[in-house]
Amino acid sequence: MSSTTDYEYQPRTRSGRIANFVDTRAGVSPMVKEFGRKIFPDHWTFMFGEVALYSFVILLLSGTFLAFWFDPTMTSLEYHGSYVPMQGVEMSGAYASTLNISFDIRGGLFLRQLHHWSALMFVMALSVHMLRVFFTGAFRRPRELNWVVGCVLFLLAIVAGFSGYSLPDDVLSGNGLRIADAMLKAIPVVGTYMSMFMFGGEFPGLAIIGRMYIAHVLIIPALILIMIVVHLFMVVVHKHTQYPGPGRTENNVVGFPVGPVYAAKAGGFFFIVFGILALLAGTTTINAIWNYGPYDPSPVQAGSQPDFYMGFPDGALRLMPGSWPFSWEFTIFGWVLPMAILLPLIPIALLFVAMFAYPWIERWVTKDNRVHNVLDRPRNAPFRTAIGAAAVTFYAVQMMAASSDLIATHFHVGLNDVTYWLRAAYFLGPILAFIIARRMCLALQRKDREIVLHGRESGRIQALPHGEFVEVHEPLDEYKRYRLVDFEDYQVQPARANAKGKVTGMEKMRGRLSRWYFEDRVAPVTPQELEAAHGHHDDHEAVGAGSHKAQLDK
């Protein structure tokens, strides 16, 4: 914080005096000064965090409105509201009040839909934001902890969505709870106890909606809020990252100050997000609970799916064979282990652990512990991009599996065939994605090299006096070239002996991983190479042979 100014400011107008009164007591202006002069670089990929933040604000607003009318009880009553097809049906207070919000409260359906669309937008924006951070390497030192906070936010968002989805007590939300109950019960030894604890007795009981409600409107939003504050605080402390470019170094940030230009843009952006969501909520149905009917543990409906962010565990369960090639239920010391449920959850748990730990994993493999404020373009970190592509594919296959029945009916293929194909994709997809993403990155890097050394292909053909035709290459300007050559050139760090002169098993593994990460690489163009290329501008051969670094090992 900067020190306060010495001279006493004398406001002349009345509003000025009020403002000054508040300021001298609340100390706002130093904060504005500090915060308002933060520099925020402009790039569209930097805005998804904001989209998530604004969606969250809209969730708070619309959720508060819903809370005025929502009744989180499970005691049953007979419906007499204005939705005709359900009149006289027995249902819980929760379901009836959601029907009331939808059909009898002015603007209720709009706000329900706004709340739910905002929930989808929130999780989507959060996911895209995380992908941006991952693929540009923004999680590296000093931002590792903020990556962890982001991962916690991602988990909290999923839990928030799931708890909200469970509230209306329609058949879909009950099915979701039923699966959650089954997963809990599958945990060896403590599972049944945990399920009884959560539901206050046998599933479904009469307690769960009330408990979910407190979690949904109080505990989880409060946790999310705290995490957002911590997250933003760290962003301010660390300053923003930036893409490589002329004049951009590890020690500066190039962009607009937050105030006034950026703040105005951001404020406007809030209303844009609000507008998009309001348009969706006003025109497009979401969670038509009146179709699903009140929850009753016996019927299961075709097309029962969770919201997309809960799709991956559901899909994993659908992919797991139940009794092939043998029954997956084992009994050990009298405890039943339903592996058909547990087994598919293990890779998901590992994926999440790896997500939290990734900054440290990468640091360990690369031995790169430096501060990074300049981002990687994804192509310039082929190993990381490939790992990310594999993880996304793994996640996406499971998410797709959650809609296997709809894929079957809509593309006129057999449900069993869809499952077989997705099972194959579950194992092969990530490997293929890894290989393809990596090859694409290397190819793009080589293209960049070409462009730096020879300029852009202009499409103009020139006939030389002796009859040869050549294409004219336009040299790059200084600024564009900078973007293409300024990147980290990681090299294989072979295993080394430690202080005692011993190469540990761990270190050997690290060495192998490092080779796997970096043995194929394309180095940035060095000034000498550039010099050489410009020296013999027309002689393409000479350049190709001279740049030994451009050669790939394979």
Add this chain to the structure above:
Amino acid sequence: MKALSQKRRHPLAVLALLVMALLLTGGLYAVATTTNEAKAETTTYSAQDIEEGQKLFLANCSTCHGLNAEGTEAGPSLIGVGAASVDFQVGTGRMPMQMQGPQAQVKPEQFNEEQTKQLAGYVASLGAGPAIPEDEYLDVTKGDSANGAKVFLANCAMCHNAAGAGGALTRGKYAPSLMGVDEAHIYEAMQTGPQNMPVFNDANITPEEKRDVITYIKALDNNTDPGGFNLGSLGPVSEGLMIWSIGLAVVIGFTVWLTSRSA
């Protein structure tokens, strides 16, 4: 009470009990069969209908169902399936079947109402079976959609989806969407259980309840989507696709626009 408990041991008591039991079961049976038979053979087919029907049958159906509808390798016996089954299968265009597959496909009907009636009459003449439902049980103004919702969600939604949008079954079979299906065909589907659908006979779901179900399905059909576009009534999957396609595209559009006038 005392007197009654003493007379219990009277030799004629057993006889009296037997008579009472017989009367009860007989009466119940009579009631049960009349409800089942209530509509049997209400639509009468003239001899000419049946004759015309037989001609149509020989020309169009006998290759698979046999010359006397006794069944072949390629199609089941139709003896005793009743007029309702024919009206459903032919009226929805499933029969004559076009190609063997997991399930007969719906296609534009090949026969007009008159011909369908003749075919139904012919098949009904081969053996007693469920008849075409009476109009009374198809009149949705008399149905109770709340009860229909209950019956539908308990019996049909697991295959046909809560909103009647349809769903997948194993190995390429599927339960079709129920939107826009004729009242009579809904009734007949429940009564005859076409292909992979179970039969819901009148003991399972009474004719009145069937009418309630039809009322509910028609209410869904006529629903004016209070929430706006229904995205195919496919639930969270289409909602997720919506946000990840159009939602994301619009947001990206705005972010690019906002950052286009950059430093």
